[in-house]
Each structure stands twice: as structure tokens, then as C-alpha cells.
Amino acid sequence: MQTRLLGNSGLEVSAIGLGCMGMSFSYGPPADKQEMISLLRTAVDRGVTFFDTAEVYGPFINEELVGEALSPLRDRVVIATKFGFEADPSGAQRWTSLNSRPDHIKAVAEASLKRLKIDTIDLFYQHRVDPNVPIEEVAGAVKDLIQEGKVKHFGLSEAGAQTIRRAHAVQPVTALQNEYSLWWRRPEAEILPTLEELGIGLVAYSPLGKGFLTGKIDESTTFDSSDFRHQLPRFTPEARKANQAMVDLLGEIGQRKKATPAQIALAWLLAQKPWIVPIPGTTKLHRLDENIKATVVELTADDLREIESAAAKITVQGDRYPEKLEQMTGR
Numbered sequence: 001m002q003t004r005l006l007g008n009s010g011l012e013v014s015a016i017g018l019g020c021m022g023m024s025f026s027y028g029p030p031a032d033k034q035e036m037i038s039l040l041r042t043a044v045d046r047g048v049t050f051f052d053t054a055e056v057y058g059p060f061i062n063e064e065l066v067g068e069a070l071s072p073l074r075d076r077v078v079i080a081t082k083f084g085f086e087a088d089p090s091g092a093q094r095w096t097s098l099n100s101r102p103d104h105i106k107a108v109a110e111a112s113l114k115r116l117k118i119d120t121i122d123l124f125y126q127h128r129v130d131p132n133v134p135i136e137e138v139a140g141a142v143k144d145l146i147q148e149g150k151v152k153h154f155g156l157s158e159a160g161a162q163t164i165r166r167a168h169a170v171q172p173v174t175a176l177q178n179e180y181s182l183w184w185r186r187p188e189a190e191i192l193p194t195l196e197e198l199g200i201g202l203v204a205y206s207p208l209g210k211g212f213l214t215g216k217i218d219e220s221t222t223f224d225s226s227d228f229r230h231q232l233p234r235f236t237p238e239a240r241k242a243n244q245a246m247v248d249l250l251g252e253i254g255q256r257k258k259a260t261p262a263q264i265a266l267a268w269l270l271a272q273k274p275w276i277v278p279i280p281g282t283t284k285l286h287r288l289d290e291n292i293k294a295t296v297v298e299l300t301a302d303d304l305r306e307i308e309s310a311a312a313k314i315t316v317q318g319d320r321y322p323e324k325l326e327q328m329t330g331r
């Protein structure tokens, strides 16, 4: 497996990481724990070194899963997790509010370290910018954790360009984690140039469009009642029907390159910048293998131009998030 450096930080990770969220959270009931432990360890054997989780995934059970699976392989993996949400005071398993106060960040770090069964979090992201806490205080808290040896690298997720700059001035940011794919290209306008200027890596989440860009979902696909995609305007049957054009494009290019739509979607991301690392999520070994093989699909300048001009003719239908969640991004 090829590796990549996240910006100027020196943090080296496999060119494709593994998003662990869907093993416990978001896309229906949690998958079988023993099977996921085996999948995570097989991923390491396949050369994946970069694993993504968060306190809020589950909550907690995804970090526990990652800890149980990967702590025995600690020296072969880079583990990223996230802070910044707060449990519902009613005790319900819903996470509705943000909390990036320094004391909370430090408490979350301690709890995440225990669940992950490790001594240092390799990459600790703020999951969403908290408008009630100046980013300098957030960066200062993570700086303290780095000085104490509890965290190695600082990250942000879905932060706005000014916030990235302010944070980076206090504690260098290693990576920004944003949604980025052929059907969500907003980061190209302002975020990618900012990251390039500052030497910060981009970790691309939902690089397969939450499964849609693989061609395995169409307008007639039904999701489990607990599946988060029920809430997404981009996943209504009408939107899926309209957005099929993007999958068709990936399929056409894939046929020529002897690759699947998922592999083309990932290869396209890898071709954008050498400091971009996609973290597709899967609960299935054959798909993990398929996704990893995207690193050997070479898109030529002609292929990229063709994708660019065909994609420009497609207007993606439906917002990626409901308004309440979208408002938490780009701040």
C-alpha cells in the first residue's frame, strides 16, 4: 500500500484509510463486533495504517471496537478520533449540542484514551467548530494535550478557512477532515487553497458519497429505519434517481480502466492532491479490498479532463445534510 504525508506535519498514513463509523453507527444497526474486529485486523494486514473513529460514533462503542481490535497492533497504526459534542443532559443517547470548552476537551481525551486502550491519540480532531468557544482556546487545549504526550497531532473537521488559520497560528493543524467527493466539491473553492498554503492535509470523509457513488444504491434501495440516510435530502428516491448520472459517469470511466465506480471515485480524489487521504467506510472485506485497490488505478490527465467536463454537466440534486446539520459546518 502506498503512503501519503498529511501536509507538512510528517504524519505518514496509508493512501487510503478506513472509516470505522459505519461499523457501529449511522448506517443501520451496529455490525457484529467479532466480525468487525477481524475486518479491522485484516485491514492492517492489507497495509491500511490509518483508522478513523469518534467519541460520538455509537456513542462510545465505535472507539471501544477500534481499541479492542487495534491496540494489540498499536505500533502499526495511526488512530484518529474526535471531540466536540456533548451528551444530551436527559441521558438519552442523542448528541445534540457542541462542547469544545478546554476542560471538556481534556476530559474527552482521557476517556477516549481508555476506550482506545492506547497512551497517545495520534490525531485528535475537533468534530465541529463550537461557536461558543474561541478556536484559540480549543487549539490551546490540544496544545496542552500534545505537551503532555496524550495527543500527537491536531485536526479540525468542517471548519471555515478563517477558523483554520486562527487555530493553526496557536497549534499547527495536521489535517482537516471534510466531506469531499465528486458529488460534494465545495472544499475546492476556498478550503483546498488554504490547506495548500498552510501545509495542512485533507482527510476526505464520505469519499464514496455515503455509498451512493459505488453504484450499489439506486432509487429503489430501501434503508433500515435507523439509517441516517433517511434524513438526507440527497438520498430521497427522487434525488437518487436524478443523481444516477454521476454514478453512470463513474461506471463509464471504470469500464475503460477496468475498475469499479467506487475505485474511480477514490482514484479521482487521490489524483486531486498528493496530500489528500480518503477514508472510505465499509463493513465488508471484499469491499475493503476493492477500495484499497483504487490506489493502483491511474487516471491520466485526459481521464481527469473527461471526468471534469462530464461532471460539470451534472447538477447534483438534494442537499447533503438537513439545514440544522449543514449550519454546523464551514464556521
Ligand SMILES: NC(=O)c1ccc[n+]([C@@H]2O[C@H](COP(=O)([O-])OP(=O)(O)OC[C@H]3O[C@@H](n4cnc5c(N)ncnc54)[C@H](OP(=O)(O)O)[C@@H]3O)[C@@H](O)[C@H]2O)c1
Pocket: 018, 019, 020, 021, 022, 027, 052, 053, 127, 157, 158, 177, 178, 204, 205, 206, 207, 208, 209, 210, 211, 212, 214, 216, 262, 279, 280, 281, 282, 283, 284, 287, 288, 290, 291
Ligand atoms: N468528520 C465528519 O463529520 C464525518 C462525517 C461522516 C463520516 N466521517 C468518517 O468518514 C468515514 C467514511 O464516510 P462514510 O462512511 O460516511 O461514507 P463512505 O465511505 O462514502 O461510504 C460508506 C458506505 O458505502 C458502502 N461501501 C463502501 N465501500 C463500498 C464498495 N466498494 N461498494 C459498495 N458499497 C460500498 C458502505 O456499506 P458497507 O458497510 O455495506 O460496505 C457504507 O454504507 C466514516 O466511517 C467516518 O469515520 C466523518
